[in-house]
Amino acid sequence: MSQDSRKTPDNSIQLPDLAGYDLGEQVLDYVERDVILYALAVGATTQQLDLVYEQDLRALPTYACALGLWAVERAGKLGAYDPKRSLHASQSLVMHRAMPVTGPIVSRGRIVNVWDKGKAALVEIEVSSPVFTALYTIFLPGMGGWGGERGSSAVKSGTPEHTGPDWTSTMVTGRDQATLYRLTGDRHPIHIEEAVAAENGFERPILHGLCTLGIAARELAAAAGAHPAGLRELHASLAAPVLPGDAIDVLASGIDRGQMHFTAKVGETVVLKGGRACFIL
Secondary structure, three states: OEEEOOOOOOOOOOHHHHOOOEEEEEEEOOOHHHHHHHHHHOOOOHHHHHHHOOOOOOOOOOHHHHHOHHHHHHHHOOOOOOHHHOEEEEEEEEEOOOOOOOOOEEEEEEEEEEEEOOOEEEEEEEEEOOOEEEEEEEEEEOOOOOOOOOOOOOOOOOOOOOOOOOEEEEEEOOOOHHHHHHHHOOOOHHHOOHHHHHHOOOOOOOOOHHHHHHHHHHHHHHHHOOOHHHEEEEEEEEOOOOOOOOEEEEEEEEEEOOEEEEEEEEOOEEEEEEEEEEEOO
16 A cells, blocks of 8 residues: 555646656555465465465565555656557666565655657656666657657667576466566556557566566575575666566576676577676575
8 A cells, every 4th residue: 555645636637747747755555465376476485385375484584665656647648648558668776775564664756767769769667666666767768759868869778698598497477477567566457457568569468567477586696696685786687578378488687795696588589688686696
């Protein structure tokens, strides 16, 4: 449950005006049950008992990304673009301390930048708190071309040249993975309704990108020899959707003192790219 401290703004705002927009404050209130539900939704099992059992419970840091979605939703309600025609392009997370197993956490949101990419636009939305800072990059097809700044034209890849991964892991998602994950807060109908998925060109409802990222982050802890709750930094581009039931292959390279580069694939399709992660050992 969250407490909204900002009134609904005027809907006449234009896309270029969003840069620097203060989205206000949100108090993130949650309990141990929510932390356990999130862990289950990204594939944790009783083999990781302290992620799914209230005794000695530890919270997965990527739960912060789910909690911070309030700012993305609030930005979409400003009226400058249609949130139903937006795509989550990339995600960054920095933990300032361990994720608490209960709230509240006071957070604040702002729209950091709006970039004109010509045929599309990018909106960068930041949520900051004493516990974490999360950055959401939202892709808006067909919304560019007003003559604004383009931002960086180079795609920054976090993956160095290498002959192959140093570590791999596979998780087979459940057919109901998206149905479960949406209970963590993201209830977009594309993840549950066949008709909405079809309207967006998918054969059936797709898995949340943040669920795929949460699965990858939890799995990557083993590559670092760390506990999943020890994640301190994470970045990845959400390159392609996963369908519930797909097997996600997570591949790590350049592993050094808890830091690594990673990608994730379904078959030959890259679903997470340019990934970087850092764990406390």
